[in-house]
Amino acid sequence: MKQTRPAPDIWLLICILALLAIGIIMVYSAGSVLAFHDYGDSFYFVKRQALFAVLGLVAMFVTANVDYRVWRKYAKPILIACFIMLIAVLIPGIGVVRGGARSWLGIGSFGIQPSEFMKLGMILFLAHWLSKEPGKIKTFTTGLLPPLGLIGLAFGIIMLQPDLGTGTVMMGASMLIIFTAGARMKHLSLLALGGVAGFAALIAAAPYRLQRITAFLDPWSDPLGAGYQIIQSLYAIGPGGLAGLGLGMSRQKYSYVPEPQTDFIFSILAEELGFIGGMIVLLLFLVLVWRGMRVAMTVPDAFGSLLGVGIVGMVAVQVIINIGVVIGMMPVTGITLPLISYGGSSLTLMLTALGILVNLSRYAR
Numbered sequence: 001m002k003q004t005r006p007a008p009d010i011w012l013l014i015c016i017l018a019l020l021a022i023g024i025i026m027v028y029s030a031g032s033v034l035a036f037h038d039y040g041d042s043f044y045f046v047k048r049q050a051l052f053a054v055l056g057l058v059a060m061f062v063t064a065n066v067d068y069r070v071w072r073k074y075a076k077p078i079l080i081a082c083f084i085m086l087i088a089v090l091i092p093g094i095g096v097v098r099g100g101a102r103s104w105l106g107i108g109s110f111g112i113q114p115s116e117f118m119k120l121g122m123i124l125f126l127a128h129w130l131s132k133e134p135g136k137i138k139t140f141t142t143g144l145l146p147p148l149g150l151i152g153l154a155f156g157i158i159m160l161q162p163d164l165g166t167g168t169v170m171m172g173a174s175m176l177i178i179f180t181a182g183a184r185m186k187h188l189s190l191l192a193l194g195g196v197a198g199f200a201a202l203i204a205a206a207p208y209r210l211q212r213i214t215a216f217l218d219p220w221s222d223p224l225g226a227g228y229q230i231i232q233s234l235y236a237i238g239p240g241g242l243a244g245l246g247l248g249m250s251r252q253k254y255s256y257v258p259e260p261q262t263d264f265i266f267s268i269l270a271e272e273l274g275f276i277g278g279m280i281v282l283l284l285f286l287v288l289v290w291r292g293m294r295v296a297m298t299v300p301d302a303f304g305s306l307l308g309v310g311i312v313g314m315v316a317v318q319v320i321i322n323i324g325v326v327i328g329m330m331p332v333t334g335i336t337l338p339l340i341s342y343g344g345s346s347l348t349l350m351l352t353a354l355g356i357l358v359n360l361s362r363y364a365r
Helices: 010-039 044-064 068-089 114-132 134-138 140-159 164-181 185-205 207-217 228-240 265-298 302-326 344-363
Strands: 095-098 101-107 110-112
Touching (some): 010 044, 010 265, 010 344, 068 101, 114 134, 114 164, 164 185, 302 344
Antiparallel strands (some): 101 110
16 A cells, blocks of 8 residues: 655645745835836836746746755855856856846846855754764864864955855855754854954955945935935834825835845835734745744654754854844845845745755654
């Protein structure tokens, strides 16, 4: 008699699909004015987002139905491919410059962002590597330094683009995997001190990053310069009140909030749907993270557990940074809100990764 395959976590699926639906609606609402101004078509952004949502859902369906243990065999080739794409981006004539960063591969308006794929590639490889010899991570030189060197190499190449936001998310998810794998706290504490010093050096090396730090501390000290984005974001959130101005009724999307359909889409959502709408979105993310961590803790093997932790960590870190920037609690970094913001590479990659998490949920106890 054929054995019935276990069903996936239904709450996890509901959260993913609900956030995706909210995202498509908000991409149209937040980006329609800019789309009409730049392209003469109010539906320009939402049509592309819907296309990538379909592609992402197909990818999620595939990964949700492929045994997660299969990815262990392909972890190394996937990581190598991600490194090749990252290096290709830096080659003039191959990499495409958008928004001041050489972060894209593609032709015309269609392109992919290899740094987005590196996030998942690194998670897959680290889960494979660290689950082979579980106790080795407790040794500093032979267990902890090699994966850290690999993460540092990827982060360094991403910073050459430069893309601090994506690099930070990759680093955060990777360190969460290393912590879960059993690294010693004293080793991680020493590395954290070194990381803070390195982060400070990165900020000091680029004047625009230092301006973002000072703007974060006091955005009104430079309201038309470095503090402009944070101020306009807060001007959007404030009038939203409890229930919002109404879907489509944002005033700040009329060329006040920069890129309202991407990095600052949550500020437009809060303006139009208010505190209630914003809390619903945050609650959906919270349930997604909770169910994802539950899956990671109950999956039967170390590879699956570390893989689940990495995927959930990628989502959580990205949400924390994006929301933190939008509400003025963190310096401005160019990073999207998962499943909500406009962006083909980020949306497709996120749905692909979440498909793997859904597959993991089939095997959770």
